[in-house]
Amino acid sequence: MWLTSLEGYRADAAIRLGLPALPATGSHMHFKLLREWIRACDVTHKCHTRVDKFLPTRVLDVGHTQNPESIRLCSVGQCQGIRTLDTYIALSHRWGDPEQHRQFRTTRSNISSFQESIDYDQLPRTFQDAILVTRKLGIRYLWIDSLCIIQDDADDWEKESKRMEGVFSAAYCTIAATCASGSADGFLKNRPARDYVTKRTNQHPDIYICPAIDNFQVDVEDSELNQRGWVLQERVLSRRTIYYTQQQCYWECGEGIRCETLKKTQKSVFCTLINVHPVA
Amino acid sequence: MLPSTTFPWFKTILILRSLKASFLGDAHFPESAEQFYKGGRIRVYEVLFERYSKLVFSFMTDRPVAIRGLEERLRNTFNTVGRYGIFECYFHRGILWQRSGDSMKRIKSLRDPGVPSWSWMGYDGSIKYMDIPAGQAEWNIEVQSPFISKQCNAFGEWVDTSSVSKTMELKAVARDFTCNKDQNLVFDDFSRHYNKDLKCIVVGKEKETSGPIFTSQKYYVLIIVEIDRVVGGGVYERVAVGCIEGRYISLKGPGDPAMIR
Numbered sequence: 040m041w042l043t044s045l046e047g048y049r050a051d052a053a054i055r056l057g058l059p060a061l062p063a064t065g066s067h068m069h070f071k072l073l074r075e076w077i078r079a080c081d082v083t084h085k086c087h088t089r090v091d092k093f094l095p096t097r098v099l100d101v102g103h104t105q106n107p108e109s110i111r112l113c114s115v116g117q118c119q120g121i122r123t124l125d126t127y128i129a130l131s132h133r134w135g136d137p138e139q140h141r142q143f144r145t146t147r148s149n150i151s152s153f154q155e156s157i158d159y160d161q162l163p164r165t166f167q168d169a170i171l172v173t174r175k176l177g178i179r180y181l182w183i184d185s186l187c188i189i190q191d192d193a194d195d196w197e198k199e200s201k202r203m204e205g206v207f208s209a210a211y212c213t214i215a216a217t218c219a220s221g222s223a224d225g226f227l228k229n230r231p232a233r234d235y236v237t238k239r240t241n242q243h244p245d246i247y248i249c250p251a252i253d254n255f256q257v258d259v260e261d262s263e264l265n266q267r268g269w270v271l272q273e274r275v276l277s278r279r280t281i282y283y284t285q286q287q288c289y290w291e292c293g294e295g296i297r298c299e300t301l302k303k304t305q306k307s308v309f310c311t312l313i314n315v316h317p318v319a
Numbered sequence: 320m321l322p323s324t325t326f327p328w329f330k331t332i333l334i335l336r337s338l339k340a341s342f343l344g345d346a347h348f349p350e351s352a353e354q355f356y357k358g359g360r361i362r363v364y365e366v367l368f369e370r371y372s373k374l375v376f377s378f379m380t381d382r383p384v385a386i387r388g389l390e391e392r393l394r395n396t397f398n399t400v401g402r403y404g405i406f407e408c409y410f411h412r413g414i415l416w417q418r419s420g421d422s423m424k425r426i427k428s429l430r431d432p433g434v435p436s437w438s439w440m441g442y443d444g445s446i447k448y449m450d451i452p453a454g455q456a457e458w459n460i461e462v463q464s465p466f467i468s469k470q471c472n473a474f475g476e477w478v479d480t481s482s483v484s485k486t487m488e489l490k491a492v493a494r495d496f497t498c499n500k501d502q503n504l505v506f507d508d509f510s511r512h513y514n515k516d517l518k519c520i521v522v523g524k525e526k527e528t529s530g531p532i533f534t535s536q537k538y539y540v541l542i543i544v545e546i547d548r549v550v551g552g553g554v555y556e557r558v559a560v561g562c563i564e565g566r567y568i569s570l571k572g573p574g575d576p577a578m579i580r
Contacts, residue, residue, distance in 0.1 A: 134377070200384045200385075200387055204388035204392050205388075208388075266374055267375060268375060268382060268386070269376075271367070271370065271386065272385065275389055275392075276389060
C-alpha cells in the first residue's frame, strides 16, 4: 500500500518504527535482530520454561567458532562434557522431492561415523543454514529429525515418534525453514528488494514509505511447509519459532508475533495477524 | 482485501495461541479460549484435527504417527487418556467425525494394527466433527470406550491379550434401522458396497426439550457392517456416521452386542 500524499500529516501521528529495507539473511544485523527477539522473550516473557528437563535422545553438536568443522552426532549418554545439552534448537523443515533433494540421513550403517564427525561440506544446504543460525544464536546443539533418528531402524523410529512432544516443547527455539523447498534448497536466501521513498523534512526524522509486506497468513500459514502433516505439531508444540519465509523472518511465541520489518502484534489483537500491514 | 481463507484461520491462530498460553501456565486457559469460542476445549482439538486431516504426507502411513506429540500434549492438558485422535473425556463426540471432502479410503499397511475403523486416522481424507453444541446432547452409556478398560495400558495402547484382535475395539449395541432418503447419513467411503445389512449404534441423542413430546428427537449414530461373528456377539466396522430420528431405529429390545474394530 503506497501513501501518495502526506497532506494532513501531523508530527505526532502514529508512524511506526520499522525497517524499510531488510538486512541480508546471514548478515550481522540479521542475527542481531534474532538474538534480540530471543533476549526480549527470555527476559520479559515466560515462554521458555519447562518443569521437567527433557533431553532428546540424540542431537547434533554444531561445534563452535574456534573449531567450526567439529560437527558430530551426539547421543545423550555418550557425549562428554556437555553442560548445556538441555539447550538445543529444533529444525522444522521439508525433506523435499527425493529426486531433487539428496536425502542426508542417519542410518544404522553410518551412525558410528556420524558420531565421530560429520563433514560440513557433505551436508545439504538447509542443514548447513540451520547450523549457521544455531551458532550465531550462541547455541551448541541442534535437533534435525533425519539425523537424530535412525531412519532405517523401525524400533528407533517408533520410540522417537513417541518423544516428539518433548523434542519440540523443550527446544530453546524452533527454526522453521519455511522457504526451503527441500534439504538442498537452504533458507538463508535473498529477499525481494523492497522499494521505498524517503521523506525528509527539518521538523522530524526521516520517514520511509514502503509497500506493506507483513503477511503472516500468506507467508507462514499458507506456505508449503505448513501443508505438511508432520509440521502441525512441530508448530503447535514449539514455544518460540523463527520462520524463514521468502519475504522476511517472523518470530512467534506465546506473547505474539514479531516481523523482521519490526511490526509487532499485540497479545489481544488477533485480527492483525491476518492482515498485518504497517499503519500508514 | 482479505483472502478468502482468512476467516477460518483467524480461529486457528487463536486456538494455537491459546494452546501455547495453556502451556505457559496461563491461569485463564481454557476460559480465554472459551471467551472467543464456546466450548473452548472441545473446539481446540476439533480445529486441530480437522486441520490435520487436510494436510499432506509423503507416506500416508505416517498419519497416525505424526500427531502423537500433540495428542500427548492434549491428553495432559485435558488430564485424560486416549489414542487415535479420540480422547476419553470426549469419547462420544470424538467418534462422531465425518467425511468433509472426497470419499475416504482406508490406509493400507499401517504400522500400527491397532488403528480401528472408528478412528479417522485410519483413512486418507479430510474430516469435520458433527456440530453438536456443548451441553445439547445426552451420551449413550451403552457405548463403552476401550481406553479405560483393562485392554489398554496407561498410554492408551491396546494390549488386549485375551482376544485375537490386534485392532482396538469399542463395545456397543448394534440396532436395526430403516433407511429414509431424508436422513443425514455421511458415508466414509461412498464407493463401497455392502453385502450385509447395515446396522447402527446409538452414540447419543439430542437433549429432550420440555414441553410437548418430541417425536422427531434426533439420534447421533454410527452405521456399521458386520465383518465377523464370535461367541460374544457380532464384530463390526464403521462405515458411516449420521443423525437420524429415533423413530427409525429399533430402540426397544436388547439389540446385538457389538464389538467395533
